[in-house]
Amino acid sequence: MADITAPELKQRLQAGETPTIIDVRETWENEESRIDGSQNIPLGSLPDKLDELEELKDQEIIVHCKSGGRSASAKAFLTQQGFTNVRNLLGGMQGYQQS
Structure with a gap:
């Protein structure tokens, strides 16, 4: 599946969509x-x-981190x-905040 841009995600959220979004940053971040x-x-x-996420195997999951590196690893792992x-x-979050 193709990755998603910050403006695309913001537009979807503003339209009332509720995609599954997983923040793979540390808790303090x-x-x-x-x-x-x-x-x-x-x-x-x-x-x-993984057990908690099992029911989402065929649903859209959007992963993010600070800049995109850790979430790329998360995407590879989940795939x-x-x-x-x-x-x-x-x-990542930097792009989201700037868009």
């Missing part, structure tokens, strides 16, 4: 700034949370685990 409706699962904790519709937020 999430406490400083977050995208409304996102859930915080730090990248290192992702393997431990390897059989998730079929994982999208990385290009530019």
Whole structure:
């Protein structure tokens, strides 16, 4: 699945859509700034949370971090685990805040 841009995500949220958004930054980063409706699962904790995410295997999941690096790793990991519709937020939280 193609990645998603910050303006595209903002437009969808403003239109009332509620995609599954996972923030893979550390908890302290999430406490400083977050995208409304996102859930915080730090990248290192992702393997431990797979059971909780199982029902989302075929649904769209948008992952983000500060700039896009950690979320790219999260996307690769989830895809390897059989998730079929994982999208990385290009530019991460920095791009989201600037758009």
